Amino acid sequence: MGELLDALRRLQEVERQLAGLRRGEEKRKRQIQSQKRQIAKSTELVQQKQAELRQNQMEVDRLELDLKSREESLAKHRAALNKAKTNREYASILTAINTEKVDSAKIEARELQIMSSVDGVKAAICQSQEQLLTLNQRLAEAERQSQEYIEGTRERRSELEAERERVAEGIPPATLATFARVAEHHDGEALAEIVRLHPKRDEFVCAGCHMKVTLEIVNALQSRDEVQSCDACGRLLYLNI
Numbered sequence: 001m002g003e004l005l006d007a008l009r010r011l012q013e014v015e016r017q018l019a020g021l022r023r024g025e026e027k028r029k030r031q032i033q034s035q036k037r038q039i040a041k042s043t044e045l046v047q048q049k050q051a052e053l054r055q056n057q058m059e060v061d062r063l064e065l066d067l068k069s070r071e072e073s074l075a076k077h078r079a080a081l082n083k084a085k086t087n088r089e090y091a092s093i094l095t096a097i098n099t100e101k102v103d104s105a106k107i108e109a110r111e112l113q114i115m116s117s118v119d120g121v122k123a124a125i126c127q128s129q130e131q132l133l134t135l136n137q138r139l140a141e142a143e144r145q146s147q148e149y150i151e152g153t154r155e156r157r158s159e160l161e162a163e164r165e166r167v168a169e170g171i172p173p174a175t176l177a178t179f180a181r182v183a184e185h186h187d188g189e190a191l192a193e194i195v196r197l198h199p200k201r202d203e204f205v206c207a208g209c210h211m212k213v214t215l216e217i218v219n220a221l222q223s224r225d226e227v228q229s230c231d232a233c234g235r236l237l238y239l240n241i
Ligand SMILES: [Zn+2]
Pocket: 192, 206, 207, 208, 209, 210, 211, 230, 231, 232, 233, 234, 235
């Protein structure tokens, strides 16, 4: 293999390793983002439950006030009962007292109902807050690991970047541009090996797309150090011999 194709293969290898480092970093960033989204969701849930709790408390306060005024009214009616002058008056006050008792009982029942749901809401808040604590710990750990990865691979990355520059110097700019364009189309893989289908027959295919490669291309690669593209996929071809 000639110098040019050799340089292109080296470039491909360096790009592959750099892409691996980038993927490692992106994977960690995605984990952090996903944990942040979970935290936001949990925080919103806690806030909703806290608002619900405040609503319940306000409702209980209102019912308490209502109950108190009914008790005052009941006391007045009881006092009036003792001073009733006629049976009719007595009966009418008694009816009012009974109605108030029934109403008060209803209010008390409603109050109890709210109070018991308050316990449930409080427990849910507690649970969500505990979950938030765990999520925040996990986020801190993910951020630490991501930072560790970036720092741990920094040296390797700058080595690879330096090597990329060094290798690129030996490649004509037009070929570099072709390499970059093809790499973009094929997920970073600009090169493809030519594979011989049968040891005794001159039948070759591109390992990238498995389409036929002409004998002219194979001959050209064997005799000259120049770039040949696959007619089907455009990848830059090389012979591994
Ligand atoms: Zn191809």
